[in-house]
Amino acid sequence: MSASESHAHVALLPSAGMGHLTPFLRLAALLACNDVMVTLIITRPAVSLAESQLLSRFRSSLPQVKLVDLHLLPLDPTTVNSSDPFWLRFEAIRRSSHLLSPLILSLEPPLSAFVLDMTLISPVIPVTHALSLPSFIFFTSSVKMLSFFSYLPTASFSDHDDLSIPGISPIPRSSIPPLLLMPDSLFANIFFQDSANLAKLDGVLINSFKNLEPETIEAINGGEILRKLIPPVFDIGPFMPCEFENVDNGNSVVTPLKWLDEQPQDSVVYVSFGSRTAMKRDQVREIGDGLLKSGCRFLWIVKDKSVDRDEEEEVEEIVGRELIAKLKKNGLVVKTWVDQRQILGHRSVGGFVSHCGWNSVTEAAWYGVRILAWPQHGDQRINADVVEKSGLGVWEEKWGWGQEVKGEEIGKRIKDMMNDESLKKSAEQLRDAAREAVGDGGTSHVALQRLIGEWKKKKMNTSATA
């Protein structure tokens, strides 16, 4: 049997931003380790420096994965109702989708399946269908968000109602991504268009696992309504953070890892709002005040620009010199890109103040680090609910979208979270469940093998009919 007959060959098409690229690269690594041939389609140019750097580390660490470039057509921003650089790039990829066809045809051996980002469904499906290519999405958020994504467009609910989805706990109106309630926004346009095309897919890959979202995974697989709206779901997470993500912060005087090495076990709270959430200056200062008041040791990543953060301003100017001087006694404040994987995996880190981007949630679960959820936008309140219900963390629901929270309250919540022994235990139990899920015979391991088996069959069928 030739290599092309014994292996599945899949192409992956991520969307823009670290929150989409990172899990796609982890998926690529996972598939490559499971004997799948992987071609990764890279859209050029990248939005952030962080993405370009991650890609170059990935390229040298996994040379068996083939990288091909897709050069995007320029996008006229006046034709799009958004100023968010990441959503503009999603739209640019969508408008360049027709360029995929010749690229796919040039790949050898022929593909068994195509795995695209969930923000690219409606423009890419016609391309893959015209080539009779089985098409899957990788949904880079929670299963709960997937249920919401599939169900919202068919739901009728009034201005004040919570959204009831059969089989899962209701989603309060206050948790709906604000941009979805603005019908002309680019986000709402893409969301509703893509959701209507969900049923055309052959399957959905998702970075989640049974114990993290038991109720929702059950409702999707067994429930009458959701099963009809969503193609087969493969819960194959949590994806293991990988070596190629290693960042060398070597030229700073005190690197986060060196500093963490000197702290007692389970004593540090790590504070980060992901790769693209910029905080208002006043809120940054309230967080600083809250950290002081918590009395805890902390590693705080400050970010006040949405793209990258190695901009001109020093952290002293953003936080304020006086406050920084006080903060230095009990913690480390940085604004460079850090390797979150190594931080969450460090023995001295016990808690995580997180915006609940889905990658951060799954990484915290993987390392058993308890979360204080503080969602900022998009899917993050829906994810925060998952965090709370699973026992991975706590969520102060009344901290609303974009509403300033005072230092006093932040400090109290951090202190409570760090002192909560039962929360610490339940987060650690979730870590054990995560490792069991991806281990031999675990639910995610079985789902992955089933998926790869299906891809191989699809491949055989294609050659049989050729």
Ligand code: UDP
């Ligand atoms: N991340 C990191 N270092 C940073 C900021 C973020 O390694 O300084 C990683 C984090 O571990 C996660 C991703 O970037 O894998 C961010 O994705 P997430 O879904 O948590 O949030 P987003 O940035 O998309 O809002």
Ligand code: G50
């Ligand atoms: C903001 C963002 C990226 C992103 C999300 C944001 C999600 C994920 C769910 O809110 O909410 C999702 C969004 C759009 C879509 C399908 C699924 O078309 O910058 O992923």
